[in-house]
Amino acid sequence: MSINWFPGHMAKARREIEENLKKIDVVIEILDARIPASSHNPMLDEVTRHKPRVVILNKKDMADERATKSWISRLEKEGKHPVAINGRDNQIIRKIEPLAIEATEEMFEKMAAKGINRRAIRAMIIGIPNVGKSTVINNIAKKKIAQTGNTPGVTKRQQWIKAGTRMELLDTPGILWPKFEDEETGKKLSLTGAIKDTVVPLDEVAIYGMNFLLEHDRETFNRFYNVDADMDADIVEIYEAIGRSRGLKAGGNEINYEAVTNRIIYDIRNAKIGRYTFDRAVD
Numbered sequence: 001m002s003i004n005w006f007p008g009h010m011a012k013a014r015r016e017i018e019e020n021l022k023k024i025d026v027v028i029e030i031l032d033a034r035i036p037a038s039s040h041n042p043m044l045d046e047v048t049r050h051k052p053r054v055v056i057l058n059k060k061d062m063a064d065e066r067a068t069k070s071w072i073s074r075l076e077k078e079g080k081h082p083v084a085i086n087g088r089d090n091q092i093i094r095k096i097e098p099l100a101i102e103a104t105e106e107m108f109e110k111m112a113a114k115g116i117n118r119r120a121i122r123a124m125i126i127g128i129p130n131v132g133k134s135t136v137i138n139n140i141a142k143k144k145i146a147q148t149g150n151t152p153g154v155t156k157r158q159q160w161i162k163a164g165t166r167m168e169l170l171d172t173p174g175i176l177w178p179k180f181e182d183e184e185t186g187k188k189l190s191l192t193g194a195i196k197d198t199v200v201p202l203d204e205v206a207i208y209g210m211n212f213l214l215e216h217d218r219e220t221f222n223r224f225y226n227v228d229a230d231m232d233a234d235i236v237e238i239y240e241a242i243g244r245s246r247g248l249k250a251g252g253n254e255i256n257y258e259a260v261t262n263r264i265i266y267d268i269r270n271a272k273i274g275r276y277t278f279d280r281a282v283d
């Protein structure tokens, strides 16, 4: 699969992040808890080099709880100071701030040894589209600062927001482009809404999601759609069964396949069938 991210846009995003990095002590990277590997852009590791990092696994309400625990312990081992949150919950700052303090402790101790007074911890939120950057910033600020929306790329265009008792947060998130070299990552990004519906063919995304559910949670899938499918079933037959049970007809008795595709994607993307994590912490 070749996706044309405009090189100019990438270079600009990188420059902006590098400029902002000079002003901050800690990077708060937001990942989608459903795809912690696929929603991470390796460029961040390159540009942040030795900056302390806090990793937020956001949208934990839509991810598989056990998988989230595995991801947290893996990220802890990597020294990333992780936390899983629902960006819409109250008081998320109480979960984020202690980690930012922990992540920057060594740096502030070194500064204190040089006689530099302690000041507020400066932080910036970074992540690919739709992971919840604006939701988290607005939640911390307790007012609407960054524009939020369900379509990728809504956050546009800086001041410091007081965050918690010892932290200041840049009000503009650093936006990274989603990076993927393999088709599966592209499908996961599409399935969770991180990339526009025009990037990866939607039927492939729906079939990927359906196969994932049939492999990992077949009973729930079948109960949800009132069908009887398994991994060996013919895709067209499953589509027809879902189309019939959901009344997705094109006219007469014809099944509207596009509507079935859209329904499957909607149901998975919005965790209507269940909570799933598509990236494994240990591979």
Ligand SMILES: Nc1nc2c(ncn2[C@@H]2O[C@H](COP(=O)(O)OP(=O)(O)OP(=O)(O)O)[C@@H](O)[C@H]2O)c(=O)[nH]1
Residues within 6 Å of the ligand: 058, 059, 060, 061, 062, 085, 086, 087, 088, 127, 128, 129, 130, 131, 132, 133, 134, 135, 136, 147, 148, 149, 150, 151, 152, 153, 154, 155, 156, 175
């Ligand atoms: N269920 C759930 N939805 C969330 C959570 N956090 C954010 N959302 C929703 O996810 C969508 C995207 O959130 P945004 O805050 O706009 O994401 P963003 O990263 O700023 O997106 P861009 O502007 O595209 O870069 C919105 O519909 C939010 O309401 C969460 O923890 N759980």
